[in-house]
Amino acid sequence: MQLYNKLSAKEREALLEEAGEDRLTLSFYQYAKIGNPDLFRNHLFIAWDQMEVLGRIYVAHEGINAQLSVPAKNFGKFKEFLDGIYFLENVRLNIAIEHDIKSFLKLKVKVRDKILADGLNDETFDVTNKGVHVDAKAFNELLEDPNTILVDMRNHYESEIGHFKGAMTPDVDTFRDSLDLIEKDIQDHKEDKNLVMYCTGGIRCEKASAYYKHKGFQKVYQLEGGIIEYARQVQNLKLENKFLGKNFVFDHRRGERISEDVISNCHQCGKPCDTHVNCANEACHLLFIQCEECAEQMSNCCSAECQDIAALPYEEQKALRKGKGNSNKIFKKGRSEVLKYKR
Structure with missing residues (x-):
């Protein structure tokens, strides 16, 4: 019984591009008492893998928190499955305004102590x-x-x-x-x-x-x-939009535009920009804002040091990373001394 991903992200990306089918990006959460999160996790993975659902889902004794990409053709089946779970019947689904067939490239259902790391008792x-x-x-x-x-x-x-x-x-x-x-x-x-x-x-x-x-x-x-x-609701009801700029989202899109305002700047040159990227040096992977000109000049990297490393053959990069844990910069999203224009 398959309870894990068999395809790499690159393999999945190629399949999605080849299929070219519409997918819906959505999210939902629900606080509920789950007696056996591991069993529930496996139940979700088996069902959703068969529906070609992709995404990042956290399950805990306190409930579920999910960000997903669902094939449009399977949405009815997906909704029927959710409604068959007593605490997820008619759960509110936050469906994205913008959709991308590659918003998620794997199905990850993980058991956690909490569905939200809040540090609270x-x-x-x-x-x-x-x-x-x-x-x-x-x-x-x-x-x-x-x-x-x-x-x-x-x-x-x-x-x-x-x-x-x-x-x-x-x-x-x-x-x-x-x-x-x-x-x-x-x-x-x-x-x-x-x-x-x-x-x-x-x-x-x-x-x-x-x-x-x-x-x-x-x-x-x-x-x-x-x-x-x-x-x-603003779009459907023609209300005044009081949100400025982009809504950061936790998938490969990284952002969903809500208004045309650009309220941030490129962290490398300072020009108006609100495009988040990850440093191309996999040992760094720093999340930061980078304009197209800086991306070209810096080879999609956050610094000259990372640019030099990213230019090395892949095997040499792997050798440099061997035995080293992830850099803290991965978790200090956007905080680094190399980013001259980070606000």
């Missing part, structure tokens, strides 16, 4: 006592209220290329880093201000809203479905 507060969910229209109205504090619950490399007008955008590397920092900044407004939060698809706000209510905030709101669903 869930036993210390009521995780079900969440903030008020609001749709795009109500969200826009809240933003017009002078008593609203708008907080971006994402990381620095996400908010750098796109965020809502007037939002607090914490300069953090991880979600867990943002929680205490935000509370410290707005602790004097626990009773008199509307605390309104948003993230990519909503999962971070689910936990954060309960955490802040536990900390004494009285008026807590969260954007239902996150930026992904907001963009869809």
Whole structure:
């Protein structure tokens, strides 16, 4: 019984290009009590592998968090499968505005301690006592209220290329880093201000809203479905779009344009740019913003040092990496001394 990927990313990419079939990029999450995450993981992998579903899925005792690419022809079957699982029936699917047949190249279903690395002890507060969910229209109205504090619950490399007008955008590397920092900044407004939060698809706000209510905030709101669903509602209902730039997404697209504004800059030359890339030196793999001109000049690398390494024959590159762990730069997305124009 196959419970793992047999094809490499390159092999899968070639097959997808050859088939040329439409695929839908989507995400969903659900907090639920899962007694045997390993068994559930295998159940998902077997079913979704047969449907040609690709993506990155985390399963834990507390629920599921999934980012997926589903063949358009199999979407009905996929939805029927989800509805057959009692805690996933009619679960909200955040379907991307832009689709790419190569948004994911493998099916990875992993068992984790948590579906979101939040660093919180869930036993210390009521995780079900969440903030008020609001749709795009109500969200826009809240933003017009002078008593609203708008907080971006994402990381620095996400908010750098796109965020809502007037939002607090914490300069953090991880979600867990943002929680205490935000509370410290707005602790004097626990009773008199509307605390309104948003993230990519909503999962971070689910936990954060309960955490802040536990900390004494009285008026807590969260954007239902996150930026992904907001963009869809704005488009379908012809609402004012208050989001500037791109929404960072965790697949091979790296970004989905919500407005034509370019609010960030190339980290190497400083010109307006909001295209995230990974350094071509696999030993570095740093995530950063790079314009087309710098990509050509630097051979898709973040530095001259990486450029020299990437130019070596593949076997020599492998020899240089042998016995070495991943560079911390991989996890310090966009933070490196070689990036002259990193904000």
